[in-house]
Amino acid sequence: xxxxxxxxxxxxxxxxxxxxxxxxxxxxxxxxxxxxxxxxxxxxxxxxxxxxxxxxxxxxxxxxxxxxxxxxxxxxxxxxxxxxxxxxxxxxxxxxxxxxxxxxxxxxxxxxxxxxxxxxxxxxxxxxxxxxxxxxxxxxxxxxxxxxxxxxxxxxxxxxxxxxxxxxxxxxxxxxxxxxxxxxxxxxxxxxxxxxxxxxxxxxxxxxxxxxxxxxxxxxxxxxxxxxxxxxxxxxxxxxxxxxxxxxxxxxxxxxxxxxxxxxxxxxxxxxxxxxxxxxxxxxxxxxxxxxxxxxxxxxxxxxxxxxxxxxxxxxxxxxxxxxxxxxxxxxxxxxxxxxxxxxxxxxxxxxxxxxxxxxxxxxxxxxxxxxxxxx
Amino acid sequence: xxxxxxxxxxxxxxxxxxxxxxxxxxxxxxxxxxxxxxxxxxxxxxxxxxxxxxxxxxxxxxxxxxxxxxxxxxxxxxxxxxxxxxxxxxxxxxxxxxxxxxxxxxxxxxxxxxxxxxxxxxxxxxxxxxxxxxxxxxxxxxxxxxxxxxxxxxxxxxxxxxxxxxxxxxxxxxxxxxxxxxxxxxxxxxxxxxxxxxxxxxxxxxxxxxxxxxxxxxxxxxxxxxxxxxxxxxxxxxxxxxxxxxxxxxxxxxxxxxxxxxxxxxxxxxxxxxxxxxxxxxxxxxxxxxxxxxxxxxxxxxxxxxxxxxxxxxx
Numbered sequence: 259x260x261x262x263x264x265x266x267x268x269x270x271x272x273x274x275x276x277x278x279x280x281x282x283x284x285x286x287x288x289x290x291x292x293x294x295x296x297x298x299x300x301x302x303x304x305x306x307x308x309x310x311x312x313x314x315x316x317x318x319x320x321x322x323x324x325x326x327x328x329x330x331x332x333x334x335x336x337x338x339x340x341x342x343x344x345x346x347x348x349x350x351x352x353x354x355x356x357x358x359x360x361x362x363x364x365x366x367x368x369x370x371x372x373x374x375x376x377x378x379x380x381x382x383x384x385x386x387x388x389x390x391x392x393x394x395x396x397x398x399x400x401x402x403x404x405x406x407x408x409x410x411x412x413x414x415x416x417x418x419x420x421x422x423x424x425x426x427x428x429x430x431x432x433x434x435x436x437x438x439x440x441x442x443x444x445x446x447x448x449x450x451x452x453x454x455x456x457x458x459x460x461x462x463x464x465x466x467x468x469x470x471x472x473x474x475x476x477x478x479x480x481x482x483x484x485x486x487x488x489x490x491x492x493x494x495x496x497x498x499x500x501x502x503x504x505x506x507x508x509x510x511x512x513x514x515x516x517x518x519x520x521x522x523x524x525x526x527x528x529x530x531x532x533x534x535x536x537x538x539x540x541x542x543x544x545x546x547x548x549x550x551x552x553x554x555x556x557x558x559x560x561x562x563x564x565x566x567x568x569x570x571x572x573x574x575x576x577x578x579x580x581x582x583x584x585x586x587x588x589x590x591x592x593x594x595x596x597x598x599x600x601x602x603x604x605x606x607x608x609x610x611x612x613x614x615x616x617x618x619x620x621x622x623x624x625x626x627x628x629x630x631x632x633x634x
Numbered sequence: 635x636x637x638x639x640x641x642x643x644x645x646x647x648x649x650x651x652x653x654x655x656x657x658x659x660x661x662x663x664x665x666x667x668x669x670x671x672x673x674x675x676x677x678x679x680x681x682x683x684x685x686x687x688x689x690x691x692x693x694x695x696x697x698x699x700x701x702x703x704x705x706x707x708x709x710x711x712x713x714x715x716x717x718x719x720x721x722x723x724x725x726x727x728x729x730x731x732x733x734x735x736x737x738x739x740x741x742x743x744x745x746x747x748x749x750x751x752x753x754x755x756x757x758x759x760x761x762x763x764x765x766x767x768x769x770x771x772x773x774x775x776x777x778x779x780x781x782x783x784x785x786x787x788x789x790x791x792x793x794x795x796x797x798x799x800x801x802x803x804x805x806x807x808x809x810x811x812x813x814x815x816x817x818x819x820x821x822x823x824x825x826x827x828x829x830x831x832x833x834x835x836x837x838x839x840x841x842x843x844x845x846x847x848x849x850x851x852x853x854x855x856x857x858x859x860x861x862x863x864x865x866x867x868x869x870x871x872x873x874x875x876x877x878x879x880x881x882x883x884x885x886x887x888x889x890x891x892x893x894x895x896x897x898x899x900x901x902x903x904x905x906x907x908x909x910x911x912x913x914x915x916x917x918x919x920x921x922x923x924x925x926x927x928x929x930x931x932x933x934x935x936x937x938x939x940x941x942x943x944x945x946x947x948x949x
Contacts, residue, residue: 264736268725275724469720473780476684476716478709479737 261479265487269461273491279457283495287449287503291510294445305389306334307354308343315363317404321374324400325356331396343377353379354393366408374401442507443595444568447588448559449503450526451533454496455558458537459550461488462630467547481631489534496530497523504599516602525594525612532587532619533558535626542629562588587622590615635698637662637788637819638683642692645678652678654842655692660821660835662787663814667833667850668823669930675842676823677717680790683821684714697787710738713786715794719773723766727757727776730765731783738784751779754809771802778806782813789813791822795829807832827927838933845937850926857929857936859883862902864892865917866909875912879905884935893922895932 273279307325311318326333334352337343343355355377365372376397378390465471474484500523507513515522537554544550562568565579566588572580583589590611597603597611605612638660645653653675660666668676681687683696685705694701697711721730728748735744752758755775760768765776774794781789789810795803807829810820822833830836830850837847846856866872869890876885876892881900886893896902902919909916 261737261739264733267736268722268729268733271725271729272722468723469716469718470722472686472716473714473720473734474737476686476709476712476714477734477737478706478739483737 259483259486262483262487262490265479265484266490269488270491273495283453283457283499284502286453287445287499288506290449291442291445291503291506305330305354305392306332306352307356307393308335308337308346308352309333310337310340310343310355310357312360313358313362317363317366317408318358320407321358321362321400321404322356324403325397328396328400330392340375340377347377347379353389356393356397366405372401442503442511442513443599444592445507446500446503446526446595446599447529447566447591448562448568449499450496450530450591451558451562451588452555453499454492454530454533455537455540455554456551457492457495458489458534459541459544459554460547461538462541463544463547463550464541466545481627485538485627485630489538492534493527493530496534497527500526507599513599515599517598518604519598521604522595522598525591525598525615528612528616528619529587529591529594532615532622535619535622539622539626539629542626542632558588561586565589567592584614585618587615587618590618635662636660636695637664638666638694638696638821640679640683640692640694643679643682643689643694644691645675645682645687646690651842653682656839656842656844658837658844660819662819663817664835665810665814665820665822665833667830667836668821668839669825669830669836670823670839671825671934674839676839677792679839680714680792680821680823684712684790685709710784711787713781713784713789715774715777715781715789715791717792717796719770719777721765721773721777721780724764726762726764727752727768728761730776731780734780735783740784744783747783751783755779755805770797771799774798774806775802778809785818787818789818789820791820793823793825795824795826800828803829827925827930830930831926838930840934840937841941846933853933854924854926854929857932858924859895859928859932861893861895861922861924861928862919863888863922864894864902864906864909864919865890866892866906867915871912872909872914872916875909875914876905879908881905 309322309325311322325331331354337346337355340355340357343352343357346352346355357375357377359373359375362372362374374397376390376393378393462471465474504515504519504522508515536558537550540550540553540557544553564570565575565583566572566586567583568588572583572589575583593611594608594615597608601607636659638658640656640658642655642657643653644651644655656675656679658666658679668679670676678687682689682701683694685701685708689701696708699708699711701708722733725733731748731751732744735748740747752761755778757772757775757779760772765773768776774797778791778794781791791810795806798806803826810822811832814820822829824830833850835847835849836853837844838853839845846853848856864872869887869892872892873885873887876882876894881897881904883895883897885895894902894905906916906919
């Protein structure tokens with residue numbers, strides 16, 4: 259490894275001489291976070307809802323009145339059935355529905371749980387996440403006021419009616435939203451994949467295009483020294499991206515990391531290795547830098563955005579895709595990142611994902627090293 | 635022991651034999667020149683010698699090490715300057731040299747050696763210049779410096795001076811002289827004839843094979859043919875007529891003059907007479923001093939002619 263520092267230093271110089279890659283490495287996380295962050299915020303101010311009142315009683319009408327009074331919910335009419343609500347979702351004319359089934363008032367009067375179903379358009383995962391909590395909260399608050407009125411009208415103490423109300427939120431298209439804010443932890447993974455794969459996709463093919471690869475091949479430098487030396491600067495860069503993304507999530511969006519940040523950084527490194535390996539692999543395969551970049555983006559960014567659970571929960575996917583998703587290091591990193599940042603858990607809870615991700619990273623790295631040796 | 639030795643060294647790419655049973659022996663301290671036109675197999679031979687290509691057949695050893703089995707050790711003992719500029723254009727002169735010193739494992743005295751070679755190759759004023767901004771000659775100097783930092787026993791130079799002006803070329807060969815005086819062996823490919831004359835020995839390569847080898851003097855004599863020049867106007871018409879003149883073996887235009895060689899028994903004055911008879915103004919033929927370039931072209935011509943004859947016989 260005595261020749262490795264020369265390689266790492268040279269690769270760093272390339273990075274510093276080409277401001278575009280540095281700007282991409284440090285600017286992209288900022289842009290992505292702001293983009294995703296504010297797009298979500300904008301959508302929530304316009305939560306339009308429709309009502310299906312099948313109970314048609316004084317109580318049900320009162321609840322509708324109370325919900326309509328919530329300023330952030332925009333009332334956009336009545337519907338007859340749940341199917342009709344679904345159709346309105348598809349036409350994007352509403353993104354929330356409140357269904358009062360027959361027997362609502364009777365249940366309330368008989369002090370049984372009175373069911374209120376809240377439907378949320380889950381097509382946009384990150385919006386639905388917040389919309390669901392928001393709508394449920396609003397309906398619950400309205401229900402609370404309704405119960406207070408009923409109690410006053412019936413002349414009974416409030417706590418006797420307290421248990422008599424139940425909101426059943428259901429998210430259509432995407433029913434299993436789990437964490438509060440999954441945007442930031444997911445973006446950390448996406449950013450890492452984008453940068454690592456696209457930056458390293460150049461490291462071999464660029465030298466081949468310039469002809470400098472021949473001199474490297476004629477020198478006594480070993481492939482291990484070359485690989486470590488070439489990847490080291492990008493590893494450092496990727497780590498600073500994790501810090502940047504987590505820091506921005508914290509300062510700009512108020513996502514306070516709950517867990518051990520050192521653990522998160524360490525596991526990010528393992529994850530980054532898998533993306534670096536893919537970049538390196540395609541750099542050995544491709545004939546031009548452009549092809550290498552396109553191939554590695556196809557192989558990393560696209561599956562990360564669609565399959566890893568970044569936007570759509572894995573468990574809602576068809577079985578084939580679920581299996582495929584398990585083969586992506588990004589899928590495991592999404593779980594790990596959310597678990598550490600949002601839930602604050604440690605290794606004890608996430609070790610299966612850590613293990614799977616590590617194994618996948620090592621396998622990918624092995625394939626890349628083999629390909630690299632052959633190229634040399 | 636020879637510094638470079640090959641025995642029937644062969645490289646095939648599919649059906650094409652790029653290097654065909656090449657036998658070479660280069661002694662330590664020797665400057666050995668490899669002559670030949672583009673695509674004759676020089677570069678492929680060099681790439682096999684520095685371990686970049688595996689031979690398809692035959693044996694080769696460099697600095698006493700086998701190219702098949704000891705490629706790793708060979709790399710440490712060989713310096714290689716490739717045909718095209720392939721240092722890092724976005725790194726400075728100094729950074730390039732430090733990098734190559736680093737990958738060749740030069741230790742504590744790396745900076746000292748870099749300084750020595752920057753001074754020797756007059757790169758001092760350019761040390762902070764990006765390599766991509768240098769002139770071709772400066773780039774070749776830099777490539778040479780990068781190749782010798784680790785004090786290789788054998789230096790393989792693949793057309794190190796293509797695109798370099800004569801002055802810089804002379805400096806290049808002065809450095810090569812110093813290196814061999816210090817014990818290094820140099821194998822250099824070229825098609826520049828004044829460089830060929832500075833080699834101790836030469837081999838001429840044509841269509842993958844070495845067709846002849848010897849000292850520059852010996853090769854010059856081997857290919858020497860009586861050669862004449864003749865001033866005739868208009869030159870284009872004179873060339874056309876001369877090509878059809880019986881007894882003329884080869885003819886070409888050099889500047890404003892015709893240069894020609896004759897078949898056995900033919901007289902130079904006969905061509906002058908024929909041109910005058912055709913109404914052209916024409917001087918007297920003069921003998922031309924034969925250069926190594928003439929000999930080189932003649933030797934290649936003979937080899938091509940022999941190959942054609944062989945092909946016809948087979949057909």
